[in-house]
Amino acid sequence: MGLLSQGSPLSWEETKRYADHVRRHGILQFLHIYHAVKDRHKDVLKWGDEVEYMLVSFDHENKKVQLVLSGEDVLETLQEKGERTNPNHPTLWRPEYGSYMIEGTPGQPYGGTMSEFNTVEDNMRKRRKEATSVLEENQALCTITSFPRLGCPGFTLPEYKPNPVEGGASKSLFFPDEAINKHPRFSTLTRNIRHRRGEKVVINVPIFKDKNTPSPFIETFPDDEAAKASKPDHIYMDAMGFGMGNCCLQVTFQACSISEARYLYDQLATICPIVMALSAASPFYRGYVSDIDCRWGVISASVDDRTREERGLEPLKKNNYRISKSRYDSIDSYLSKCGEKYNDIDLTIDKEIYQQLLQEGIDHLLAQHVAHLFIRDPLTLFEEKIHLDDANESDHFENIQSTNWQTMRFKPPPPNSDIGWRVEFRPMEVQLTDFENSAYVVFVVLLTRVILSYKLDFLIPLSKVDENMKVAQKRDAVLQGMFYFRKDICKGGNAVVDGCGKAQSSSEPATEEYTLMSIDTIINGKEGVFPGLIPILNSYLENMEVDVDTRCSILNYLKLIKKRASGELMTVARWMREFIAHHPDYKQDSIITDEMNYSLILKCNQIANELCECPELLGPAFRKVKYSGSKTDSSN
Structure with a gap:
């Protein structure tokens, strides 16, 4: 969840007074880092994953499952038994937004050898087993993206009622502040986003229209703000917790140099919507079946701190910019020279910061990227962290950087570290x-x-990547959606990282460079259209020295991706929809009851701990192991 400073958080009005101070010193901190390590080369490949988990409790007698608000205690126990006792402990644990959430990572980053791929699953199993071991009876650790009844009455344990009156952090009609992690950063973020925006956040997700779903679907709320903000045929939500209270899976890579990092940033940005659709796992919100499969738009709206002026709803008077996106969204500019001609999105930048960076010798592309990030205000500031040593600290830079939550994040090294x-x-x-x-x-x-x-060169106009992001979130996008993708990914020449060879020969992208493709075509290939990413990966593997066990593991993983892309296996979102649709209590009215939710999460937990088969989701590639990582009685 980014920077976690300790101290006394300031209110929004106090933070606002220091906004220019934070931006000014954040840029100075960035410049110190840049000048110190801009020429750094030959860092070794390192990478690591981050998995976010939810803590749930099963009431088997009443057939109810709730989110357990014990994340801080579980985290303290895990850290005490793990990294504080042994600095080389194989897993690390960190807080997340919800007090029912924790985040787990490998204790040390993975390296560049192929055999490292064979240790990822084992480390994830260790995390699940380790965290489960400190839970109470009938509690479980779940890797679900969105808890289906998040925001419904009694969804937490202990149960709390939301507090929509002034004084609370979110003022939500549905999400109690007690479900927010107790670290002051999280409640302060929640409160300050609302105060800066001038109203509560507004999240409207289209409802899935089933046979008995009312049409139009309209909810009534005892609140004028909610009545105005909610839309017909949409599920209305009003708090940061509905987005940041979801779970995700992330990967961070260390590149060998700044130019390689910029190149990877650009290339992977085009892959983001494809992999998002492939990993779709969140079709349910606030106890309803939605018409989307991914959380991205929900989380984007949940932290949208833009004022009415910045959203273009009122003339600019108090604010400096019209801002086209939430601070949680897709990237707005490529960073490498090969990406420059594909930067076709209007970029709002802080012109003074941009000029300052140019004068310091930073090139146009990186300067505009940073100047775009810094149009945002800091959302949290701690009294003890106002005045810093800019040459040796980076809190002000990270304050802005880490609250620009985009599909890709370009991460300079921390000051005075051996990280690349x-x-x-x-x-x-x-x-x-x-x-x-x-x-x-x-x-x-x-x-x-x-x-x-x-x-390889996957670059297409960034506006097309944005269109792909919209398509990727739709129901069954993995099967129904068509995505803009580059046709000839080997056309870029031989020296893509240091300058684009043939790709630089034209200043404008040609429309014939890309076309609409299905995810099946992009992943698995189609003769005469596109070779497919999986065949390219297989070709690469054939040319690498890989031990038999590792090769087998990798091929099993790729088989899962291949079959999800072709539709032979379901995405998690599709499987969840089918489970609810066939539940005996479902009335085809788009409503998910407590008992239906219980049945679904119990089944998810059984699958996660390999206590039952799920061939439609996992196929025959799924490998069985002996341990059970659950403290819940799954026989009920």
């Missing part, structure tokens, strides 16, 4: 099992190896 230039791949939805999560991680990491080895 990194990029973070952020669009994936978390999957039910360690096998699936490992498959998606290995697929993306392997793709980066192939991009760098074969000097």
Whole structure:
């Protein structure tokens, strides 16, 4: 969840007074880092994943499942038993937005050898088993993206009622502040987003119209603000927790140099909507069946702090810019020279910061990227962190950087560290099992190896990537959606990282460079149209020295991705929809009851802990192991 400073948080009005101070010193901190490490080369490949988990409790007698608000206690226990006792502990645990959430990562980053791919799933299993071991009876650790009844009455344990009156952090009609992590950053973020925006956040998700769903579907709320904000035929939500209270799967890579990091950032940005649709896992919101499969738009709206002026609803008077997107959205500019001609989105930048960066010797593309990030205000500021040593600290830079939550994140090294230039791949939805999560991680990491080895070029106009992001969130996008994708990915020449060879010969992208493709075509290939990413990865593997066990694991992972893309296996979102649709209590009215939710999450937990088969989701590639990572009695 980014920067976690300790101290006394300031109110929005106090933070606002220091906004220019934070931006000014954040740029100075960035410049110190840049000048210190801009020429750094030959960093070794390192990478790591982040998995977010929910803590749930099963009431088997009453057939109810709730989110357990014990994340802080569980985290404290795990850290005490793990990294504080042994600095080389194989897993690390960190807080997340919800007090029912925790985040797990490998204790040390993975390296550049192919055999590392064979350790990912084992480490994820260790995390699940380790966290489960400190839970109470009938509690479980779940990797589900969105809890179906999040925001419904009694969805937490202990149960709390939301507090929509002034004084609360979110003022939500549905989401109690007690479900927010107790670290002051999280409630302060929640409160300050609302105060800066001038009203509560507004999230409207289209409802899935089933046979007995009212048409129009309209909810009534005892609140004028909600009545105005909610839309017919939409599920209305009003708090940061509905977005940041979901779980995801992320991967961070260390590149060998800044130029390689920028190149990877651009290439992977085009892959984000494809992998998001492939990993779709969140079809339910606030107890209803929605008409979307991914959380991206929900989380984007949940942290949208733009004022009415910045959203273009009122003339600019108090604010400086019209801003086209939430601060949680897809990227707005490519960073490499080969991406420059594809930057076709109007970019709002802080012109003074842009000029300052140019004068310091930073090139146009990187300068505009940073100047675009810094049109945003800091959302949290701690009294003890106002005055810093800009040459040796980066809190002000990270304050802005880490609250620009985009599909990709370009990450400069921390000051005075041996960490290199990194990029973070952020669009994936978390999957039910360690096998699936490992498959998606290995697929993306392997793709980066192939991009760098074969000097591949996936770039298309960024406006088309944005269109792909919209398509990717739709119901069954993996089967129904058509996505803009580059036809000839080997056309870029031989030296893509240092300058684009043939790709630089034209200043404008040609429309024939890309076309609409299905995800099946992009992933598996289609003769005469596109070779397919999986065949390219297989070709790469054939030319690599890989031990038999590792090769077998990788091929199993790629088989899962291949079959999800073709439709032979379901996405998690499609499987969840089918489960609810066939539940005996479902009345084809788009409503998910407590008992239906209980049945679904119990089944998810059984699948995650390999206590039952699920061939329509996992296929025969799924490998069985002996342990049970659950403290719930699954026989009920």
